[in-house]
Amino acid sequence: MGGFKRFLLRGNIVELAVAVIVGATFSGLVQALVSDLVTPLIGAVTGGRRPNFADYSFTVNGSQFKYGDFLNHMITFLVIAAVIYWLIVVPMNRLVSLFEGDKKSTEKECPECLSTIQAEARRCAFCTTELVPESQKPA
Template sequence: MGGFKKFLLRGNIVELAVAVIVGATFSGLVQALVTDLITPLIGALTGGRQPDFAKYSFTVNGSEFKYGDFLNHLLAFLIIAAVVYWLVITPMTRLVSLFERDQAATTKQCPDCLSEVPVEARRCAHCTVELVPQSEQP
């Protein structure tokens, strides 16, 4: 039982649980925004018969296709995807590129076989061609 307790109290599990809860709450908030504000506005602007997009549907051979509800979910997905991209992916990409730019190169490419070799290597380990170490280059 002690191992299970340690597993549950590890930082990653707790952080993941918090992220799932916040994500679910944010999803509900965006769904309410789309259902209660955006799609009724679109319905009003397009002169639809009903201000509620979720009720838009058509029937074929007795089967009802609720395309309005699908549009609500599609709009919510697009809003969530845009927020995740602009507030998570873009800043993380910039941060990672800043860290990578500041790091000194530890390897170089062999001019003969194009494999990765240490910067200070005098001979390629793959093709044994002689290399000039970076410290000896003019």
């Protein structure tokens, strides 16, 4: 029972629960964005009326194919993916590159094996190629 208690009280579980709740709320927000803004915009471009893609379907041998509902979900997915990319991934990549900027100045790539080594190294630790340190290279 002690192991179960430690498992429940780990920080990862709480973070995961918060992520699920925020994700569900975010999903509702994006679905509203699609139904209230993107779909009417598509309707304005395609003829001035607000299309309800959920009603689009066709029937084959008595089976109904609701391709409109699929279109709604696809638009929602694309909007979510775009928002995640532009508002989370791009800023995080920039932030990480700012912190890695100092690290890159103290490291270099071995010309033989392409391993990352210290800039002042005279020999690659991976392939043992002799190298000229950055401070001894001609300007």
